[in-house]
Amino acid sequence: MPSDLVHLYMRIDHLPQIWCPGCGNGVIMRDVAVAIDELIHDEENSINREDIVIVSGIGCSSRAAGYLDFNSIHTTHGRAIAFASGIKMANPKLHVIVLTGDGDCSAIGGNHLIHAARRNLGLTVVCFNNDIYGMTGGQYSPTTPHGDRATTAPYGNVDRPFDIANLASGAGASFSARGDVYHARETIDIIKQAILHKGFSLVDVYSICPTYYGRKNKKGDAVEMLKWQKENLVPTARYYSMSEGERANKKLIGILSFNDYPEYTEEYARIIALCRKAKKK
Amino acid sequence: MYGRKKLVIEEKWCKGCGICAAFCPKEVLEIRAEKVAVRDVEQCISCGLCELRCPDYAIYLVNMEE
Amino acid sequence: MSKTVLMQGNEAAVEGAIAAGMRFFAGYPITPSTEIAETCALRLPQEGGKFIQMEDEISSIAAVLGASAAGMKAMTATSGPGFSLMQENLGYGAMAEIPCVIVDVQRSGPSTGLPTSPSQGDYMQARWGTHGDHPVIALSPASVLETYTLMIRAFNLAEKYRTPVIFLMDEIVGHMREGVELPDPGKLIINQRKMSFHDGANKQCYFVPEGEYVPAMKPFGQGERYNITGLAHDESGFPVNSSEIAGRLVKRLLDKVEKNTDHICRVEEIEMDDAETAIVCFGGTTRAARDAVNAARAVGKKVGMFRPVTVWPFPEKQLRARLPQLKRILVVEHNHGQMLLEVQRCVGGALPVGFLGRIDGTVISPRDILARLGEMEGMHHAE
Numbered sequence: 001m002p003s004d005l006v007h008l009y010m011r012i013d014h015l016p017q018i019w020c021p022g023c024g025n026g027v028i029m030r031d032v033a034v035a036i037d038e039l040i041h042d043e044e045n046s047i048n049r050e051d052i053v054i055v056s057g058i059g060c061s062s063r064a065a066g067y068l069d070f071n072s073i074h075t076t077h078g079r080a081i082a083f084a085s086g087i088k089m090a091n092p093k094l095h096v097i098v099l100t101g102d103g104d105c106s107a108i109g110g111n112h113l114i115h116a117a118r119r120n121l122g123l124t125v126v127c128f129n130n131d132i133y134g135m136t137g138g139q140y141s142p143t144t145p146h147g148d149r150a151t152t153a154p155y156g157n158v159d160r161p162f163d164i165a166n167l168a169s170g171a172g173a174s175f176s177a178r179g180d181v182y183h184a185r186e187t188i189d190i191i192k193q194a195i196l197h198k199g200f201s202l203v204d205v206y207s208i209c210p211t212y213y214g215r216k217n218k219k220g221d222a223v224e225m226l227k228w229q230k231e232n233l234v235p236t237a238r239y240y241s242m243s244e245g246e247r248a249n250k251k252l253i254g255i256l257s258f259n260d261y262p263e264y265t266e267e268y269a270r271i272i273a274l275c276r277k278a279k280k281k
Numbered sequence: 282m283y284g285r286k287k288l289v290i291e292e293k294w295c296k297g298c299g300i301c302a303a304f305c306p307k308e309v310l311e312i313r314a315e316k317v318a319v320r321d322v323e324q325c326i327s328c329g330l331c332e333l334r335c336p337d338y339a340i341y342l343v344n345m346e347e
Numbered sequence: 348m349s350k351t352v353l354m355q356g357n358e359a360a361v362e363g364a365i366a367a368g369m370r371f372f373a374g375y376p377i378t379p380s381t382e383i384a385e386t387c388a389l390r391l392p393q394e395g396g397k398f399i400q401m402e403d404e405i406s407s408i409a410a411v412l413g414a415s416a417a418g419m420k421a422m423t424a425t426s427g428p429g430f431s432l433m434q435e436n437l438g439y440g441a442m443a444e445i446p447c448v449i450v451d452v453q454r455s456g457p458s459t460g461l462p463t464s465p466s467q468g469d470y471m472q473a474r475w476g477t478h479g480d481h482p483v484i485a486l487s488p489a490s491v492l493e494t495y496t497l498m499i500r501a502f503n504l505a506e507k508y509r510t511p512v513i514f515l516m517d518e519i520v521g522h523m524r525e526g527v528e529l530p531d532p533g534k535l536i537i538n539q540r541k542m543s544f545h546d547g548a549n550k551q552c553y554f555v556p557e558g559e560y561v562p563a564m565k566p567f568g569q570g571e572r573y574n575i576t577g578l579a580h581d582e583s584g585f586p587v588n589s590s591e592i593a594g595r596l597v598k599r600l601l602d603k604v605e606k607n608t609d610h611i612c613r614v615e616e617i618e619m620d621d622a623e624t625a626i627v628c629f630g631g632t633t634r635a636a637r638d639a640v641n642a643a644r645a646v647g648k649k650v651g652m653f654r655p656v657t658v659w660p661f662p663e664k665q666l667r668a669r670l671p672q673l674k675r676i677l678v679v680e681h682n683h684g685q686m687l688l689e690v691q692r693c694v695g696g697a698l699p700v701g702f703l704g705r706i707d708g709t710v711i712s713p714r715d716i717l718a719r720l721g722e723m724e725g726m727h728h729a730e
Contacts (some may be wrong), residue, residue, distance in 0.1 A: 002291055003332065003341035014585065015294065016337055022298030026336030050570050055413075066574055066585060071567045073416060074576040074586075075409065076439050082406035086413025087567060088422070089397050090371055092567045094417070112409075115402040127538040184333045210298075223303040226334070268397060 001186045002200060009033040011069045018063060020134075022222025024181035024207035028128050029064045029183055031205070035191035036070075045196055052095045055084040059135050061101035061128035061207075068099075078108030084123050092265035095195055102129040102143040105163050110142070113164075113202075114171035120199040121264040126191060127164055127202065137264065138212030149216040155189070165204040169257040175201035177255040179209055182229035186236075186253055193255070198262035199263045206233060286327035286342040292316055297338035301331035310340075351528045356520040357382035357424075357630055359491045359527065360450055361390060361693050363571050365420050369448070369539055370396030371421040373410035374436025375403055375429060379518040380452035380463045382415030383524035408436040411443045416575060418566035420502055423452035427469055428459065431476070437511055438477030439577045441600060444553070444562065446505035448498070450514040452521040453681075455708040465518035467630055470685040473513045473574065480597055482604040484611055484709060485513035485659035489633035491525040497656065503538040504611060508603050513590075517681065519631025519710065542563050544571065553582045560603040604660055612662035615654040616669075618626035618644060622651030624671060624720065627690050628679045629658050636679055638713035643720065661689040670697055675723055677701045679716055699723065 002012055030100035030155050039047045052070045058077035065072040075083040080098045088096045098105075105113050105127050116123060132150060133139040140150035140157045143164065147156045169176040175197040179187030187205055188252065194201035208214065208225040219225050236254030239247065288309070297315035302308075307324040310317055310331060317340055332341040353556045354362070360383055365370075372387035374380075397414075401407040404425050411421040419656030425433060430451040441446055453469045455461035469476075473485045486501050488494040498514060505512040533603075552573040553562045562582075565571050578586035579593035587593065604611060615633075618640050619625065628636040636652050643650035653669060655662050675698055678687040687702050694700055703719040705711050 001289075002338055003289070003343070004477060006338045006341075010338075011585075016296075016339075019336065020326070021296035022300065023336055026338070027334055029338075030333075030338065050572070051568060053417075053567055066576070069572055071572050072574045073413075073443075073567070074574065075412075075580065076435055076577060079405060079409040079436065081410030082401065083413035083416075085399065085406070086371065086373060086400070086410030087417045088413075089399055089410065090414035090417035090419045090421075091568050109433075111402050112406050115406075161598075181334065195300060222298045222300055222336075226304070268392075268399075272392045272395055272397075276395070 003123060003156055005033060005037060009037060009069055010067050011200050011263065014067055017067055019060060020209070020211040022210045023060070024130065024209070025061055025064065026126050027181045027184055028126065028187070028205050028207055029067060031179070031188045031191055032064070032099065032126060033068065034188045035195060038188070039192055039195060047095055047143050051093060052097065052220040053087055054097050055080045055087065055211070056099045057105045059101040059133070060130070061099055062104060064099045064128070065136070078104055079112065080104065080114040080124065081109060081125060085116060085121055088121055088123055088265060089268070092269070094121070096122070097195065098123055098125040100125060100127050102127060102131060102164065103133050103141040106142045106167065115167065116169045117171035117173035117202065119264045120172070120174050120261045122198055123200055124197070125202045126193045126194070127204045128207045129204050130207035130213060131163060132209050132213040134209050134212055138216060144213070146166050165202065165256050168202040168204070173202050173257065174199035174259050174261045176204045177201075178206070178251065178253055178259045179203050180206040180229045180233045180253055182226045183235055190255065221226070285345045287342055287345050288319060288322060288325055289341055290317055290319070291339045294337045296337050298336065300334050300336065301340050304330055304334060306330065351526045353524055354491050354522045354527050355382060356387050356488070356491045356494045356516065357452065359494040360424070360498050360514065360516065361386040362529070363495035363552060364448065364502065365390060365394055366495070366532060366535055367499040367502035368420045369422050369502060370394065371411065371414040371419040372396070372423065373399045373401050373407040373408050373414070373421070374423045374425065375401055377404070377426045377429045379454055379521050380424045380426045380450060382521075383450060388578070388642070391641065394479050404432040408433040408449065410708050411447045412436060412440050412443075412619070415445050415447045416567050418538060420506070420567070422448040422450065424452065424453045426452050427456045430469055430472060434476040438479060438481055440511040441477070441481040442577045443552070443575050444509040444600070445511070446509050447511050448505055448514055449511055453515065453517040461580045461708035463518070465631060465681055465710060466708065467517050467632065467681040468685070468706070469515065469681070470658065473515050479482050482510050482600050482625070482659070483513065483659045484508065484510060484604060485515045485628040486585070486656060487515040487658045488520055489605070489615070489630055489654065490520065491523055492527040494520060495527065495529060499535055499537065506540040507561070508607070509540065509564060510603065513604075513659070515630065517631040542566070551582045552584045553580065555582070555599065560599055560606060589613065597694065608660050608662070608664065608715060611657055612654040612660060614665045615656055615660050617652040619651035619653060619669060621649055622672065623649040623674045623677050625651050625653045626679055627653050627676055627686065629655050629686060632679050632681055632711060635711050635713045635716055639716035642713060642717055655686070659685070661686070661693070663693045666690065666693050670694065673698055675699045675701065676704060677705045677716070677720055677723060679711060681711065699726070
């Protein structure tokens, strides 16, 4: 018997999941389930379970859509945000949550990410960012650090990486944040805020891939990789209490940018109302 | 052991990654034959960090029955 | 009484779609289809519908599939280069059984080609553009009025068979302006998709009763949780690795169309009752073919026109029925011989099949067709 949470929000017939031992994706998927559960039971901001749609693309991360017991759609590689845009437009009351990966949302789907951010369409994108293409066996992705190894970077990665949360901020995302596997509780809270945020929200969650990225780059096992997160990724309060020197090479776990630009489907509803009024005259 | 929660292990789902044992603040858990095992349940403080970070949902806390 | 209005083919595509219930359009500007997006942007909010200009054609069809899954009748429109970009998600729509209409206003290719010039070079792409074996329905209108009425049929077929329908226009029809008398909206037949609202316990969202081919559809976000995927899946909608289940699924998808060709395939025939020569054509080419038939008839030649309105699946039963009376067939199309291959397959060498095509962006004239017919007859007499 799994826990009540798993029983309630996951399709247990399809578990245990296919991810490798120590893969961070399972933790992030649980974070999403906990965030939703807490919002469903939140008296102030209660959301309806049936209004949640999980949309994913292709890759390790995107298998999450099949495990989570909500309306779920597992789409094509890179296109989850585009499918989600249509779902949200068709039915704006839905909470459309995109579960994607670093390759899915910033390489093949990078264009859709920046344009959904720019439009401020009310989607929540949770990126399971493990710095590698796992499903195809360990090729470098747009977030693989410069110099790191991958099966397609046998001499070290020539590319310079994206910081996906900053990329979304730069594209105009009205909510952009970073989470990780180690700081699961903080990440759950960030995902909750992202879901409640009316406009476009992105949470770039640093996952771990001990099997491919970790092994190729001598980062140790899952435990070692999480220890690295503990040391180098810093939740908001502590981050801002640190001196600039202390922050060097550290990254913030928390919200990077936030504002209340008008949300796209609400803006469009205004256009419909305008047209209807003109028609009546 | 304090708190009113019981530690439950779903051994079939455990992939033996060791995250729960490594980050348990009271060293309650250990890995034996590639599966999680309870080393010393008396030390458990029901903090739930093992459940929080288990990628495979193989360990969790339940409220003790009255 | 309905009044006559001057309308462009691209505008008629939108008005027909709105009459069919289309309320969501996602697209990206591309000549010569752009007026479809522009007209949707103007007209849809007036009808309570929604328009979104996406960042490319890939996202356009993705958004359309998303909106359709969420319960809306949805459409996108493009031309050759954009149609190529849509192919992967077109296959997704076929696999996940999400109805939608994809308009391709064909232009001269390959590549950027001659963007403002007519062509029918996407005929085979419409059939085989996406990977894997998949069902395809494609319709091709020949006039502005038919663009309106056939668009309604395109949505009806998409909804009935739960599959993307390709509306294969060309620059000739898309940019043509004609006076049209639109049918009385009350007399239109509009189909809605078959919906299923089982109790929550029944998760068999792709359940198909014995003897049927199309599962009823559950909309997203209306109380029933289920899974949609482009992976091979069983009736519950979840991925499987079983070759037996995967094979059965793809066979059923193909059968949806193949077992229903009597319903899906429509042709237009002109002067075919006693014809000895058939001009086979589709879409915008029909205009010149019709003039050529009239001119040939005026000098006593038994020439008729056979036009697939449903271009995929190719209406082979209808063409085969005409073969015994025919001495020759001339296939006329604005490409290098694409529907020609389908005609040759159906004829199987029983008759001479001639071809007239153009790949230079210019329009085939009735005179070109008559000249080619004359050549064919000459060859025939010489035998």
